Structure formats: structure tokens, C-alpha cells
Amino acid sequence: MTPGGTLGPHTRETAYAALFARISEGLLGDPSTPLTFQRVVERAREVVPGCEGAGITLRGRGRSSESTVAATSELAQEADRLQYELDEGPCLDSARGSSDATTLVSGDLRHEERWPAWADSVTRLGVRSVLSIRLHTEVENIGALNLYSRTTKAFGDESVELAEIYAIHATSVLSQARLVTGLRTALESRHDIGVAQGVLAVTYDISYEQAFELLRRISNDTNTKLRDVARQVLSERGLPAALLH
CATH class of the missing domain: 1.10.10.10 (Winged helix-like DNA-binding domain superfamily/Winged helix DNA-binding domain)
Incomplete structure (x- = not known):
């Protein structure tokens, strides 16, 4: 359950801190990387209001070498896949660092002009909103966390705020998992x-x-x-x- 938007700023920050401390603990229950990736997307769907499906794009060594390493549904998997096929979309911009913004949001993909081919294809699947956040450390871009919804304007300010905080925790956990596995x-x-x-x-x-x-x-x-x-x-x-x- 996410902290409510009616809380005062200080109370909300305290509630967020407690929530994400519990989440970070749970994500590394088993430090194997594949399991951790899957836990990250499953918890993202639970934590971020409006999220119906989530996926993680892992950045490859070269351009057009990205891949989805975990997804909560076939819809999220296909929405990611279409970006790789069409070589455009928010998760690619996030993972590649080709956008200055680390968070990319679209509230109505039927009228999205930044990724026209992908937006046209993904709306046929019923996706209306997307929120993509770069997963990065000080030394590397790991990839992107991609959140999808069939509802228009699904990701409001609270969703974006929670998703950004969650992405910081997820990046830390994934870095630890990769280190342990390595x-x-x-x-x-x-x-x-x-x-x-x-x-x-x-x-x-x-x-x-x-x-x-x-x-x-x-x-x-x-x-x-x-x-x-x-x-x-x-x-x-x-x-x-x-x-x-």
C-alpha cells in the first residue's frame, strides 16, 4: 500500500522512507540477478499508482542491443519489444541516455509525437500511458524501468514521484545483485x-x-x-x- 497523497510533506517523506526501506529489504531476498530483476518489476506494479504492467530494459554494449530482462505481463513485454523493433520509444531514450530527462512520461499515446511509430503500434495493444525512468549509477546506465497503463493520464505527480524514488532503490539493489553474481x-x-x-x-x-x-x-x-x-x-x-x- 502506498502512502496517501493527503499526508503532509514531512509525514509523507517519512512514510516513503519506511516503505522503500521495507522494499529494498525484500528485493534482495535472493541475490541472484534474474530473480532480482523480476522482483523489481513486480514490486513496481504494486508500488506505483496507475501501473498495470512493468518491464526492465537492460542496456546492451552497443546500439540496438537492448533487451527486456523481466516483465510482469505479456503486454509489458510486447510494448518493450515494439520499441526495439522500431528503434524508438521512451525506454530506449531512457536506457541510452539520449534524452536529458531521466524520466519520460506520456499521458495519452494516441497523441504522442516524440515516438510516432511506436505510439501508433502500442495504442493498438490498448496502452494509453507510459512512464519510463532511467536506471543509472554514477558510472553507468543500467537500463530503464518501464511502466504501462491502459488508462489515459494514469501517471500523475504522485506516481512519478514514487516511481523516481523507487527507481533509485531498484538501481542500488540491481547493482548489488550484479556485484554479488559477478x-x-x-x-x-x-x-x-x-x-x-x-x-x-x-x-x-x-x-x-x-x-x-x-x-x-x-x-x-x-x-x-x-x-x-x-x-x-x-x-x-x-x-x-x-x-x-
């Missing part, structure tokens, strides 16, 4: 490489240093990630035949 992957890779060194050292009667150098040379010669070479060594219990040809 650290977990790094630790797993380090473990696999260490065990593979042991396998090669015992199998070929070489030192651990020589085993690591062998792994590194195969990785460089075959343009294969070191951790993948290590996993093949573990799978075959020796030098991977497929990488030696």
Missing part, C-alpha cells in the same frame, strides 16, 4: 582453474605454475576463456582434445 562467478571460476591446475600437474607430472601456464597458453591460442578451458580439463580429466587441434 563475485560468485569469479570465485567459481577461480576454484575451477585451481582444480584444473591440480589435474594437469598430477596427470603430466608438472608443477602448478607450469599447469597454469599451459592453461593460459591454450586459452590464448584458441581464444577461449580461461575458465572454460579449465572446465573442459575437469570434464576430460586432462588436456581438452577439442582445443588442441
Whole structure:
């Protein structure tokens, strides 16, 4: 339940702080990134008044490489997809940072001129309002949080205010989840490489240093990630035949 708009400014800010503290706690129940993305969109739909569907656009490494990593409904998924297909729309402007504004709102997509092709397509799905907010840290744009409604002018001032505060919390949580996932992957890779060194050292009667150098040379010669070479060594219990040809 969101704080009511009839509260005084100080009381409302206190209520918002308490609400989002609880939300931040819940979003990282399991720090795996895919689950966290899904929790973010589901809670956005609950928290922001007027929101009927939500999706997250994740920014790719190059232009036209964006993708939806979580959505609450097929409608939100399709509304996002149309933006990628047509290469225009609020979530792309937000995710790419091509607009100075970090928050983009349209209260009636039937008369939207900023993204004419997308607006025409998405109104045929029944979408009337959109609110897109950039998810960004000081060093990178993660993407955009996209909120949709079948109602005209669904996102008023309170909705925008709540969505912007929520996006700050969501960005923090997503950054933490990505860091945890990255650290977990790094630790797993380090473990696999260490065990593979042991396998090669015992199998070929070489030192651990020589085993690591062998792994590194195969990785460089075959343009294969070191951790993948290590996993093949573990799978075959020796030098991977497929990488030696």
C-alpha cells in the first residue's frame, strides 16, 4: 500500500522512507540477478499508482542491443519489444541516455509525437500511458524501468514521484545483485582453474605454475576463456582434445 497523497510533506517523506526501506529489504531476498530483476518489476506494479504492467530494459554494449530482462505481463513485454523493433520509444531514450530527462512520461499515446511509430503500434495493444525512468549509477546506465497503463493520464505527480524514488532503490539493489553474481562467478571460476591446475600437474607430472601456464597458453591460442578451458580439463580429466587441434 502506498502512502496517501493527503499526508503532509514531512509525514509523507517519512512514510516513503519506511516503505522503500521495507522494499529494498525484500528485493534482495535472493541475490541472484534474474530473480532480482523480476522482483523489481513486480514490486513496481504494486508500488506505483496507475501501473498495470512493468518491464526492465537492460542496456546492451552497443546500439540496438537492448533487451527486456523481466516483465510482469505479456503486454509489458510486447510494448518493450515494439520499441526495439522500431528503434524508438521512451525506454530506449531512457536506457541510452539520449534524452536529458531521466524520466519520460506520456499521458495519452494516441497523441504522442516524440515516438510516432511506436505510439501508433502500442495504442493498438490498448496502452494509453507510459512512464519510463532511467536506471543509472554514477558510472553507468543500467537500463530503464518501464511502466504501462491502459488508462489515459494514469501517471500523475504522485506516481512519478514514487516511481523516481523507487527507481533509485531498484538501481542500488540491481547493482548489488550484479556485484554479488559477478563475485560468485569469479570465485567459481577461480576454484575451477585451481582444480584444473591440480589435474594437469598430477596427470603430466608438472608443477602448478607450469599447469597454469599451459592453461593460459591454450586459452590464448584458441581464444577461449580461461575458465572454460579449465572446465573442459575437469570434464576430460586432462588436456581438452577439442582445443588442441
